[in-house]
Amino acid sequence: MSGSAQKWLNVLPNGSITCFQDFKNAFLRHFTSSRKYQKIDQYLFTLKQGFAKPLKSYIKRFNQVAQDVPSATSEILMNAFTHDLMEGEFFRVLIREPVKNFNEMLGKVANYINVEEAQAARRKEDKTTAPANAPANKSKRMPPQPLARPFPLSKDAQLGFPPGQC
Known part of the structure; x- marks a missing residue:
């Protein structure tokens, strides 16, 4: 010992x-x-994706917990995963196009993660590149513009009469 x-x-x-x-x-x-206790199926239902959390982090945590639940069947894994999935585009895809087993679901998850990461990269790129015709710094002041010349006064106005009465 x-x-x-x-x-x-x-x-x-x-x-x-x-x-x-x-x-x-x-x-x-x-x-x-x-002693390390074996987790039961119900433990899978306690996981939540979380508001605005990427699908990639949720599936990573879900798979880590699922490894500790050897009694979980494919059906239980699918039910637990969708139960705790945040409502959104991927959730709607799973409802419209049901999968047969958890492995098929993992394939859809991988495809959606690719889309999610491509969208995030595009948003990041859009933030870092400014349009060519836009000023580099919006906080810079524009140079003062020359004042417009007033129209010449009519003879009536020059004499002090209101316009349009003579």
Whole structure:
């Protein structure tokens, strides 16, 4: 033994272990919280995609949890995945075009992630490149424009009469 098990054994009171059954019970009582428990199917339904979170991060977390649930069937995986999926374009695609199994769904997920990433790259590119005819910095002030010349006054206006009365 080594590590925490050795430390535990060293602090046991003398005479507290009289047989293997005593040792086993004491060991299990002490280390039962360290045991890795197998997750059940219901745990998959606790995952949420989250508002405005990319599909790629959701499927990554979902697959990590799904690996810890060996009893999950393809049908359970599909139901849990769509249950926690944010409503949007991909959700509508899955409703319109149902898949037969989880592997087929993963194929659709991969295709949609490609579209999602291409759209994000395009938005990023649009933000970094300004149109050629737009000023580089919108906050710059335009130079003052010359004032327009007023129309010459009519003879009536020059004499002080209101316009259109003579």
